[in-house]
Amino acid sequence: VWAPRADAVARALLAEHQYAAAYDYLKTAVDGYEKESMAAELVKALQTMSSIDQILNRNDQANALLQRAVEASARLGSDSLAVKSRLLAAQGRLARAAGHIPESRAYFKEALVLFPQEQEKTTGDLALASISMGEAMLEAGRKEEARELFLKGLTGSENASYLLNDCLNALRGLARISTEQGNYEEALAYLHQAEGAARGVLPADHAFWAGLYDQRGWVNIMRKAAPEARADFLKAVSNAAVSPMIAAQSREGLGKAWLDAGEGAKARENLRQSIQVRESNFSSDTLSLGRVYHSLGIASDMEGDREGALQAYSRAVDALLKCGDGPERKNLLVQSYLCKAYALCDGEQWQEAVDAFEAVLPLLEGEQRSENYKQLGRCYDELGMTAKADECWKESGFPRVRRSSPVRRTDGGRISSRR
Incomplete structure (x- = not known):
């Protein structure tokens, strides 16, 4: 008798956003449901408590309650x-928020295996299921299915204030899908x-705000609205509950926004902070490290710091060579190699430039490949290796160009043509 009554009081309090008071009543409900072996009610109460913990920034407690709910769900027949499946998806979201990406993907993958394909109702707890599984679908790249689940979940969550955290995640998930499809205003x-x-x-210090402003900042980067992006990223990094992952992303975003504004010094300052956070917390994410180092090279180049640019491009190449294959990795690796090679040419380090141009050659096609052979021909000419130069000029298809003197960077503030 008392467990359902406590549960009902908790829901009434939740409707008024009185989370702490509702939490205490839910504890009473959970105790009663456990004693009476009421598995369905127990799972539901534990999930609600977990949602409250997430709203109150208590993610470790939230995950522990979800694990208890997973164990209790085995008694549901x-x-x-x-x-x-929906509990595992919720755990995947928490792991992702904590920056535990491999663990998060494992949760989402298992959730998708267990998820029933037919879901007719979307009200009440099934609204929560739809939102949780929408996140799993999104992580798996199944965007249209994710969009449908998010929208169904939002429709079925009306007047369920304990689902606020889940509804916010659904809205951010929809924004992510729209961004990836190029619908920035949506x-x-x-x-x-x-x-x-x-x-x-x-x-005001809830972790949600940092994540929201970071995401909005990147949308503004995509729509070429650098001032709006900077304002959002600054809000994100100033949030007291900012996570290392959000701090790294937002500092990178600030760096890119300042690059767009032609402010190399400010860009470098933020990109270096992003690298510091990444190397301290996510050193295994070499793709992201390579991306930020590449941006740092461009910022250094903008400031006329050739040595700093060369070092950054070299770090980018080193990081990207440790990544698995993928289109983003290939594009960044090509650009980083070429930027490194041109920086070496600016410093008249011809043999090192040859090594960089040769290393990137297998990744190039069409006009890029022809241009690369042309640059190799010039480097070999500078080295006095005529036979090699002849081969490269022939492969390039360009008319041979001889210079009376090497190309030099006479103006320390001039930006190299590699940009």
């Missing part, structure tokens, strides 16, 4: 797999909707 609309839903409910 035919519904156990469907319930377990993405901004979802993010503004999330901001409005959380305003006055979540405290």
